Amino acid sequence: MGETTTVQTEPVMAPTGRQFRLRAWPLVLFGVVALAASHGAVLFSASSEYGGVDASGGWIDAEGNPVATAPPTVSAVGHVAPAALVVLVLVLAVGVVLPPTLARFGHDRAGAVIRRTAYIAAPVVVVLGVLVYWVWQGHVVIDQVEHQVLHPHGFPWGGVTVTTGHMTR
Template sequence: MGETQTVLAAPVMAPEGRRFRPRAWGLVLIGVVAVLTSGTTMWSVSSGYGGVDADGGWTDGAGNPVTTAPPTVDVVAHTAPAALAVLLLVVVVGVVVPPTLARRGRPALGEAVRWGAYAAVLVVVVAGTLVYTVWQGDVVVDQVHRQVLEPHGFPWGGVTVTTGHMTR
């Protein structure tokens, strides 16, 4: 009856798991996807600032007769090359700098740079896309509807403006 048994308990899991580290291939994938999908963010709007009356004469936007053909504006919005260049620069820094810092004895700083690159890519893509969409969709379209002949696009988005005159 006085017998004691000693039970040794071993932990089921190791106290430290594998640390999650950002990898370069994720940044490369983001860069490739950004370049391949940059052409899909295009849209266009066009407007003619006048028309033709019942007699076949030209009219302006208010319906008043004019002697020359009214102007037209065609706007095609696309991703700005500068935005892609900034995004790809962030990707290259996030891929190249961390291994260089690790070779020089600063692996923790390299990991911080890579985390920063992931954060910067997220900010550039999300904020750039949201601001670009709001600006182009609100400001540029509003300028076209107000008959501005040279609408100004958002700096992160390119705008190609073609002006001309109506034809019959």
């Protein structure tokens, strides 16, 4: 009868609970998927022949005038810009490597901010890179091909492969 029961009056769990931490593996997975999808991805293609063959089988230019040699042809194929891939890899590397390095030196909060920024920046880099590049290349390069420019100029640091040649019969 001399026993006393103790009732616990404090909560078992701390009021804040366990802190949610963003991990690095989703960033790495996103990067692998983005880089794998970009390999061989064709964003646009355009080709044009600047002339043809008249009824007698002779070469003519785009205006219909007879010419001695075969008229030129241009083919442009747009692919992912190497500069966009470099920026994406840089964002992912900073988001994966820098937070644990900062945590070792006692700057956990700065590392968390950098990782959150990388989670936001990586998809933004992909989406904006594709949209800006697609709009520029799709309108400027295709317009140049349609206006018979033999060497169309792509987006600076962009990925466009231009092939020029001559028509064959």
